[in-house]
Amino acid sequence: MKVAIIRCMQTEDYCPGTIDFKAVREKSGAFSNTNEDIEIIGFVNCGGCPGKKAVLRAKESVKRGADTIAFASCIQKGTPMGYPCPFAKKMKEVIQKGLPKTIKILDYTH
Numbered sequence: 001m002k003v004a005i006i007r008c009m010q011t012e013d014y015c016p017g018t019i020d021f022k023a024v025r026e027k028s029g030a031f032s033n034t035n036e037d038i039e040i041i042g043f044v045n046c047g048g049c050p051g052k053k054a055v056l057r058a059k060e061s062v063k064r065g066a067d068t069i070a071f072a073s074c075i076q077k078g079t080p081m082g083y084p085c086p087f088a089k090k091m092k093e094v095i096q097k098g099l100p101k102t103i104k105i106l107d108y109t110h
């Protein structure tokens with residue numbers, strides 16, 4: 001698996017993404033069902049509200065080899081602040097629409 005992780009820009013000050021990297025390394029959370037090696041090919045933020053830049057960033061990640069786009073848990077689960085992204089649904093919808101059907105989307109990381 002070659003994964004690009006997209007995180008919430010607003011959450012960056014609260015979290016350096018430690019648990020995302022741990023989940024990939026230990027194949028836990030959203031990565032627990034794979035036996036493949038996992039390579040992180042990108043770790044970017046959404047570009048800030050309302051997340052439109054995430055669309056381009058996901059596309060660029062796929063151009064660079066990502067076969068999976070993972071939304072970090074800060075986006076849909078709202079971790080670690082308990083404040084989920086109000087634009088998450090739309091962001092996912094538009095990203096998915098712009099990518100080949102073969103690209104896997106993960107709704108969270110851990």
Ligand code: SF4
Nearest residue numbers: 008046049050051085
């Ligand atoms: S669009 Fe959502 S994920 Fe991006 S900064 Fe705003 S709240 Fe965070």
